[in-house]
Amino acid sequence: MDFQLTQEQEALQDSVKRFCQREYSFDDRRAIIDSPIEQLSAHWQTFAELGWLGAGLSEEAGGFGGGPVENALILEQFGKALVVEPFTPHLVALQLLSTLAPTEQASLIEAMIDGSRRVVMAHFEHVSRGNCATIETVADFRDDQFYLSGHKTLVQGAAHADTFLVSARDGDGISLFLIDANTANIEREVYHSLDNHLVADLRFDNVAVDPRNLVGARGEALQAIELAVDYGIVYLCAEALGAMEAALLMTRDYLKTRQQFGTTLNNFQALQHRMADMLIETELSRSMLYQGLAALESTDAQTRKAGVSATKVQFSQSGIFVGAQSIQLHGGIGVTDECAVGHYYKRLFVIAQLYGNDDYHRDRFVGLI
Amino acid sequence: MHLKFQPEDERFRQECRAFLRENLPEELARRARRGYHPLREDIQTWMRILNKRGWSVPNWPQEYGGPGWSPVQRFIFEEEMRAACAPVVNLLGTELVAPVIYTFGSAEQKAEHLPAIRNGDVLWCQGFSEPGAGSDLASLRTRAERNGNEYVVNGQKTWTTEGHNADMMITLVRTDSTVKPQAGISVLLIDMQSPGITVRPIYTIDEGRSVNEVFLDNVKVPADNLVGEEGKGWSYAKFLLTNERTASAEVPHTKHDILQLEEIARQEYKDGKPLAEDPVFARKLGQLKIDTLALEYAVLRVLTDDSSSSAAVASVIKTRGAELRQRAADLTLEALGDYGLAAAPDPEGVHNLRSGRAPTGLPEYGLGASARAMYRRATTIYGGSNEIQRTIIAKTILQL
Numbered sequence: 227m228d229f230q231l232t233q234e235q236e237a238l239q240d241s242v243k244r245f246c247q248r249e250y251s252f253d254d255r256r257a258i259i260d261s262p263i264e265q266l267s268a269h270w271q272t273f274a275e276l277g278w279l280g281a282g283l284s285e286e287a288g289g290f291g292g293g294p295v296e297n298a299l300i301l302e303q304f305g306k307a308l309v310v311e312p313f314t315p316h317l318v319a320l321q322l323l324s325t326l327a328p329t330e331q332a333s334l335i336e337a338m339i340d341g342s343r344r345v346v347m348a349h350f351e352h353v354s355r356g357n358c359a360t361i362e363t364v365a366d367f368r369d370d371q372f373y374l375s376g377h378k379t380l381v382q383g384a385a386h387a388d389t390f391l392v393s394a395r396d397g398d399g400i401s402l403f404l405i406d407a408n409t410a411n412i413e414r415e416v417y418h419s420l421d422n423h424l425v426a427d428l429r430f431d432n433v434a435v436d437p438r439n440l441v442g443a444r445g446e447a448l449q450a451i452e453l454a455v456d457y458g459i460v461y462l463c464a465e466a467l468g469a470m471e472a473a474l475l476m477t478r479d480y481l482k483t484r485q486q487f488g489t490t491l492n493n494f495q496a497l498q499h500r501m502a503d504m505l506i507e508t509e510l511s512r513s514m515l516y517q518g519l520a521a522l523e524s525t526d527a528q529t530r531k532a533g534v535s536a537t538k539v540q541f542s543q544s545g546i547f548v549g550a551q552s553i554q555l556h557g558g559i560g561v562t563d564e565c566a567v568g569h570y571y572k573r574l575f576v577i578a579q580l581y582g583n584d585d586y587h588r589d590r591f592v593g594l595i
Numbered sequence: 596m597h598l599k600f601q602p603e604d605e606r607f608r609q610e611c612r613a614f615l616r617e618n619l620p621e622e623l624a625r626r627a628r629r630g631y632h633p634l635r636e637d638i639q640t641w642m643r644i645l646n647k648r649g650w651s652v653p654n655w656p657q658e659y660g661g662p663g664w665s666p667v668q669r670f671i672f673e674e675e676m677r678a679a680c681a682p683v684v685n686l687l688g689t690e691l692v693a694p695v696i697y698t699f700g701s702a703e704q705k706a707e708h709l710p711a712i713r714n715g716d717v718l719w720c721q722g723f724s725e726p727g728a729g730s731d732l733a734s735l736r737t738r739a740e741r742n743g744n745e746y747v748v749n750g751q752k753t754w755t756t757e758g759h760n761a762d763m764m765i766t767l768v769r770t771d772s773t774v775k776p777q778a779g780i781s782v783l784l785i786d787m788q789s790p791g792i793t794v795r796p797i798y799t800i801d802e803g804r805s806v807n808e809v810f811l812d813n814v815k816v817p818a819d820n821l822v823g824e825e826g827k828g829w830s831y832a833k834f835l836l837t838n839e840r841t842a843s844a845e846v847p848h849t850k851h852d853i854l855q856l857e858e859i860a861r862q863e864y865k866d867g868k869p870l871a872e873d874p875v876f877a878r879k880l881g882q883l884k885i886d887t888l889a890l891e892y893a894v895l896r897v898l899t900d901d902s903s904s905s906a907a908v909a910s911v912i913k914t915r916g917a918e919l920r921q922r923a924a925d926l927t928l929e930a931l932g933d934y935g936l937a938a939a940p941d942p943e944g945v946h947n948l949r950s951g952r953a954p955t956g957l958p959e960y961g962l963g964a965s966a967r968a969m970y971r972r973a974t975t976i977y978g979g980s981n982e983i984q985r986t987i988i989a990k991t992i993l994q995l
Contacts, residue, residue, distance in 0.1 A: 231596065478993050478995065505992055510893055516896070
């Protein structure tokens with residue numbers, strides 16, 4: 227075993243860190259989240275130029291030869307800077323396409339990596355509550371056409387996507403379709419989630435889809451969706467780790483400057499011990515992230531799912547703990563919109579629920595689902 | 596990055612398993628499975644079997660008789676030993692005292708003590724804590740006065756684990772009371788048979804005997820038994836305690852507790868179904884396994900990365916490791932239902948038999964569980980309490 231980064235990985239980490247320092251201060255970010263929702267963030271093209279959009283995809287699959295560790299390194303830095311561009315949704319869609327149709331969709335994958343096309347998965351629904359198998363959108367096959375009807379909720383990255391990978395019940399299985407975002411009878415309702423990320427609800431009302439737009443075999447998409455979502459979970463956890471570390475250090479610095487009762491707050495043992503608990507949770511979370519990345523390497527789906535679910539349980543719990551305690555130790559200023567610590571909390575809170583919360587994943591871990 | 600065990604690690608694991616299958620006496624495993632305080636004879640028998648194979652002191656450098664394993668191999672070996680229910684050997688000698696001796700001791704001390712520790716001939720205890728010096732160890736008062744070629748030691752030690760089974764005690768003494776507390780401390784190696792030593796049991800909450808009070812009344816100790824330099828004892832003790840913290844994350848122990856607990860949950864019933872199938876119980880067990888998995892990776896990180904194996908990171912895993920040992924023991928009692936509440940001291944060990952004997956209805960798989968759970972309250976106290984660890988984390992890592 228060896229937890230050291232390679233030189234290339236360290237260089238990647240440095241380059242993301244430099245970008246965030248240069249382009250993604252808390253004020254820069256505020257300008258992005260305050261801009262009209264129609265406005266495209268210019269950073270996506272930068273991500274493409276720096277090679278990050280394909281950094282974690284193997285060369286055979288059309289990427290630049292890295293793997294999940296590279297993606298996790300990028301996301302950890304994004305977590306520290308609270309980057310709102312939908313990087314994980316991009317990775318999940320890439321994973322889906324390269325699992326189900328690597329050759330057929332090679333040119334689309336290439337276009338996603340160079341930033342000219344933006345594809346996201348539209349799978350989860352209000353009824354899902356983290357369970358990939360639970361969806362109600364249906365694909366009705368008649369007159370050589372599929373007709374999709376259903377309602378996808380909180381679709382991450384959907385605001386500015388040009389194409390959706392839409393899942394639907396198809397007989398006894400689940401099929402996946404590549405659908406242009408401007409297709410007739412799709413209603414896209416864009417809104418912000420708590421963490422100021424742009425998301426959308428997508429309503430499909432008898433949307434006609436040509437069978438050529440089927441991705442992978444008919445009725446057999448569920449396993450690939452589960453795999454892609456497992457990757458997505460580990461990436462969200464990497465982002466959460468960055469957010470936890472940033473919130474922890476920010477709080478530490480605050481305690482060393484804030485004066486009360488004639489001394490700085492860092493001199494109070496109750497607060498020192500709370501900070502120690504936050505550090506313990508953060509260090510255990512980093513350890514669990516490595517475990518989760520190791521689980522993704524597993525060829526056996528059960529082993530992979532157990533390891534990924536364990537990771538999600540850890541981060542759902544420790545992320546909220548560290549985020550909430552960071553606010554608590556800041557006191558009143560921590561609950562203001564101008565203070566970054568609340569924004570860390572909100573992102574950690576959302577990540578804790580996305581793709582299944584700790585209850586769902588603990589049950590998946592113990593095999594109760 | 597290699598985030599998984601490599602094929603050569605798996606081959607090593609198989610080698611450990613085969614060795615344990617062929618060499619661990621059933622009688623020893625039967626007693627160790629119950630998790631009571633180990634018997635002196637069992638420790639010595641097992642140390643000699645291990646030493647014959649060259650495996651009794653996995654953490655030592657090869658020049659002193661260690662097997663030359665990587666930290667990950669040592670972790671695997673420990674895991675397999677626990678899974679096979681091998682007796683827990685005298686870690687105080689092998690993992691705490693020996694590193695102090697081979698790092699700071701004289702050539703004579705190495706020659707005299709290391710082979711005897713390696714073969715289990717001489718068992719050790721630790722004379723650190725005192726009635727007035729627990730977490731605040733530097734305030735210790737046991738005095739050693741130099742008189743020609745010997746020291747004369749007077750004072751009292753307490754919480755001396757396995758003191759009644761030990762031949763030697765590594766002892767912190769005050770050799771200079773004119774300097775600041777930390778600077779006046781030295782380390783002496785004291786023969787427990789010396790005139791003037793009295794060992795009295797402190798029966799613990801599990802009604803067993805493991806810890807003791809040790810009284811030192813004009814005990815004469817040869818000056819050659821001073822480790823390193825006079826007045827440097829505090830830095831040697833800190834070195835030792837850092838080793839203790841890393842060791843006491845005890846992940847292999849907790850993983851074994853969980854395996855035992857799963858076995859119990861398959862044999863105990865609730866509402867006509869095995870307890871293992873009860874969703875509420877399964878979730879508690881699942882949470883324990885998840886938390887243990889995170890700790891396991893934290894330990895593996897520390898083991899494979901010299902740069903982060905500081906005292907501070909050791910404090911992180913010590914804190915959580917101690918908490919998980921308690922949770923595993925408590926959940927085992929819950930799984931045992933009524934019989935989890937039965938006092939059941941070790942029928943073969945030393946105990947304060949207030950409760951007579953265990954009820955006959957208590958299944959063999961439950962024997963020892965209640966005593967274990969009670970004694971585990973000590974895990975968050977010994978080796979520097981969890982509050983001390985939190986202060987270390989706050990000061991050293993967070994620099995608060």
